[in-house]
Amino acid sequence: MTGISRRAGLVTTVTALGTALASFAAIGAATAATTQLNGEWAPFTRCPVDAPALVAADGLDRTPQCVVSTSASGSIKLGNTTVTTGRTDLQIGVVENADGTSTVAAPAGGSLIADSATVPGGLLGLMCPSNIPAVSAICRQITDSSLNKITATVESVGTPSEFDQTAGILTDQTIVAIPVRIHLQNPFLGSNCYIGTKSNPIVLRPKNLNLPDFGMTFFKADGTLADDGEMSRINLTGSVQSDSTFAVPGASGCGLGLLGLIDAAVNLKTGLPSAAGKNNLTLNDTHTSLAGLLAPGTVAPDAGKVLSQGWHSAVR
Template structure:
């Protein structure tokens, strides 16, 4: 059998394994996020019905919703640098009287991000290679470049933690730790090909690159604004006009890429991962917002339940 025929056989085995993995991973579509009224608008994924938030009494424990978003930026992992699309992070928080903070992510994960195209595609992150099964793929990619495209999508790898509300209004202090993993998608990669995992995540600790602008507003429980100086049910603090950055995180190696992880090593070697240092993220034109029960004279003995009811009253579609 010729070298080319042997390569084709190996290639067929990889593709067959990929097809089976992809078929097994097909699931039902998730429901669309709700549309929210007024000040609730940015908080459409807040886990207000999580047990931790519902149990907050509004006195010793104050329930909050937190969101950070960016229209785009850059993300460097080892020798890979991608241009990010829209990124949105949401979670619930309980500010405790002893100064600690309890955080909880939405059931679907705290982070949502647009899929982005990896520069150079699969050729760029694993070719050339002296490993026969990898070189076979590289040869085929050179002949059929339509198979080269690879996309990367950031996904949650655990609930956010270490939320520091004060850090949202200053520069250089980590605001929150967000565990993530990056899914790589290409016909030659299995449907479970990731950089990072739930057990070994990338830990982003983003901070304001400069002191952000600040705005505060009061609204009724359903999110409808009230005139300045009048009491309401919710207080929303918004910060923006700067970038969210971090260059302190490590990048784990790729895993489960190709049949039985056959492509892991090639991806790791060419991409320069695992990488303990030299990684960075910069999310431009970022906006952060926090909403909580109005902190005026109103007392909320069942604060968490009231907060949940307000959120649900703000759903418009």
């Protein structure tokens, strides 16, 4: 397989990776400051170009690349609750290995940033009514929207794994495993209310439902468009991804000193924990770009260093 075709397959793979994460981000996610970059580098604001795995990539057996994937809309079902998704931005660094495997590096602040959103029905919908006296007492106090509102934020809890670039150019094949947890925030829930944990995360395994449209540009190391540029950027748009194989753990850490009573109420009302096959995500209109050296072997063994230097030269 040629370097360009292998890169195209990898980008398609990452499309599903990003959009799958997008589904959870739609339930809400944290914001973060980003770097501004020139030209064709512009979308890659958080690429971890200085991660050891990328810097060490030689360009022969290991090819370094930057990937960004965004999704504008979709939906996700967790147990009995369905949430409409919002815009997300997933960024990772990828080292494509000669044996066909890939190594993923995440930005220091986590791979995912997305628009925050609220849980439908708020706290009343999440745990009320309840036959637990302490929870019923809380339900009676929810008299205005500020007390009822729940913000849900997706958090990455590890680096993606099981990355299969071949699956990225196919349909109905698992592409990657992505561990996440969801932070539920409301005055009555306290600050440590999560669905999923670092040790027991929700693990998404997205699949393509259709193949994206393909485009490619060439540019100089500083991001300037140029047909004779030493860098390439592949753009994939319009794909839809889905996954119904992930299990969802129960909520934990919820409630201000109520010894798990709110956990129990939330889990009972929302149908958590929820086994694989009872949950689903669908992501629409994804946009994914991958940037890397057009001929990485020509700068071996310093391909990773050259990629990093190019990215830094484009910073405004």
